[in-house]
Amino acid sequence: MPGTPAMGAFAAAERARLLIRDRPLAAGVSLTVSAGVCDLGRAGDAATLVRLADGALYWAKHNGRDLVCLYSPGTVREISDAERADRLERLRSLEALRALARAVDARDPYTQRHSERVAQLARRIALALGWSELRADALHEAGLVHDVGKIGVPDAILLKPAALDAAEFAQIRRHAELGAQIVADALSPEAASWVRGHHERPDGAGYPDGLAGDAIPEGARILALADAWDAMTTDRPYRRGMAAAAALDECRRCAGSQLWATAVEALEALVAPGGPGAGAQTPGTPGRSPGWIRPVS
Ligand SMILES: [Fe+2]
Structure with missing residues (x-):
């Protein structure tokens, strides 16, 4: 995004993320987008810019995805090219x-x-x-x-x-x-x-x-x-x-x-009652016979 400072790029990425998330491709099928943002003020040159933005992208993916992360040296660790290639490959395999x-x-x-x-x-x-x-x-x-x-x-x-x-x-x-x-x-x-x-x-x-x-x-x-x-x-x-x-x-x-x-x-x-809960579970019928120990579950 030529001439755009980091906050402007962050806002644009955030708009894109929300638009994509809120428009399902088909019933029950939606996409999420993660993005990393950095500007030349931080990076100095093009290669560093890509590396730092990439570090921010990994941070976003690692912290739950469906996120835009603005690069900051305090939160995002800079990663080497070899590390980045390895992570990218693992990430692609994992997505598949x-x-x-x-x-x-x-x-x-x-x-x-x-x-x-x-x-x-x-x-x-x-x-x-x-x-x-x-x-x-x-x-x-x-x-x-x-x-x-x-x-x-x-x-x-x-x-x-x-x-x-x-x-x-x-x-x-x-x-x-x-x-x-x-x-x-x-x-x-x-x-x-x-x-x-x-x-x-x-x-x-x-x-x-x-x-x-x-x-x-x-x-x-x-x-x-x-x-x-x-x-x-x-x-x-x-x-x-x-x-x-x-x-x-x-x-x-x-x-x-x-x-x-x-x-x-x-x-x-x-x-436990008052505890943090066990997540979204379907309420069931108390007292039914268990029958849950299935080899396929
Ligand atoms: Fe299993």
């Missing part, structure tokens, strides 16, 4: 993975936005357990794509209304392992291990590796709880979602066997 994960969720009308809810809740549980913002963000990313391996499971099995036979169940179980392979290039090895382990159980009866207790990566244990919570509290074809109190009772019952007890305690504090 997210799209794939959303497509997987959308195959089943009852699991739409499941991964987003799991990611958000997992992040909040992690923060309640004392994780740093950065690590909790990494868990959020892993949560968004935790079920991406279901891309390898045929619809006939994934959406089968009847009970699964052993061979079909084995195919479903492969999604954790396959998902970890798919995300390996976009996420860190630790985050990939969270995806791989999101169906492990503290009692060792989970899959794919049958790990028990502390051998299960902590992020995987948190994802497992967030996943179970979402499966319990959202409506499914065969039952209404459970109310928070009933779901919490079920989590307590499964603490130590299927679910990590420490994370269940953190969740209790999050959803």
